[in-house]
Amino acid sequence: MQTSKDTQLSSTLRIAVTRLARRLRAERLDTSLSLNQLAALATLERHGGMSLAQLAAHERVRPPSMTRTVAGLEQSGLVTRSPHARDRRQVVIEINEAGRRLLAQDRRRREAWLARRLAELTPDERATLRAAAPVLERLTQS
Amino acid sequence: MQTSKDTQLSSTLRIAVTRLARRLRAERLDTSLSLNQLAALATLERHGGMSLAQLAAHERVRPPSMTRTVAGLEQSGLVTRSPHARDRRQVVIEINEAGRRLLAQDRRRREAWLARRLAELTPDERATLRAAAPVLERLTQS
DNA sequence: TATTGTTATACTCTATAACTATA
DNA sequence: TATAGTTATAGAGTATAACAATA
Secondary structure, three states, X not given: OHHHHHHHHHHHHHHHHHHHHHHHHHOOOOOOOOHHHXXXXXXHHHHOOEEHHHHHHHHOOOHHHHHHHHHHHHHOOOEEEEEOOOOOOOEEEXXXXXXXXXXXXXXXXXXXXXXXXXXXXXXXXXHHHHHHHHHHHHHHHO | OHHHHHHHHHHHHHHHHHHHHHHHHHOOOOOOXXXXXXHHHHHHHHHOOEEHHHHHHHHOOOHHHHHHHHHHXXXXXXXXXXXXXXXXXXXXXXXXXXXXXXXXXXXXXHHHHHXXXXXXXXXXXXHHHHHHHHHHHHHHHO
């Protein structure tokens, strides 16, 4: 019974989470930045400055691809590139203030969409989601 | 207060759902099919047979792109193409048994990963998610 | 004449291989 | 000699434009 219930929970949760993520993704206003550029920018914000190879590894792309992605971000004035203090082969890439502003804007837009959907729920349903949110977070950390 | 809490709920939920969806996406074994082919196949399973133009509209791509996507699916033996009964300009694309089996396999794999994560939670946490799953589903329908 | 689907062609994004500069 | 990053080039995947078949 427990097993059968969890199989069903896996299924329902997978479908709901996948669809909700797709809707959220579609809400980006962006237009000028590609999804990959946006993802790289978010990684730089979250983990701080890093070398091109490290950033490429984070995003699971090859260094040549990241070279182009970063070039675009730099041209848009969202990141800075500076030589590594000790190893002059390396380049340190960091998000700047404009980059942070853009990410904040993007998040606000998606969260505004979600907040409108949440407002259509009953208070009980919202309470259920408030309880579930930290559990969903834990799922992604294991 | 309510507003502030919901702002936070939007934020937490957005992050958790986005990350969980990314992990689930990464679990596909697939290898041979592209993500777009997989998505088109799932649409055919969910909505039944349809013309190429209808399928392209569903997947938000242009007809020439869908021509190629469907060609790959047909070559892999997962869909059938047959002329429309009345309008011979149209082609009806349908998923076949092999296509359904492949989708079921793919889902089982992702759900197995999720079930393992769920098994690591406490019974209370699982109960919380069971209550939340239908609410999350409602969110995507509004 | 309008519509469905395909073919021709170009653009974007990614990859591997070759190259430059540093270690 | 090995490593970090860039440049050269090729392979997916998508798009618009032009075309063939049918309505």
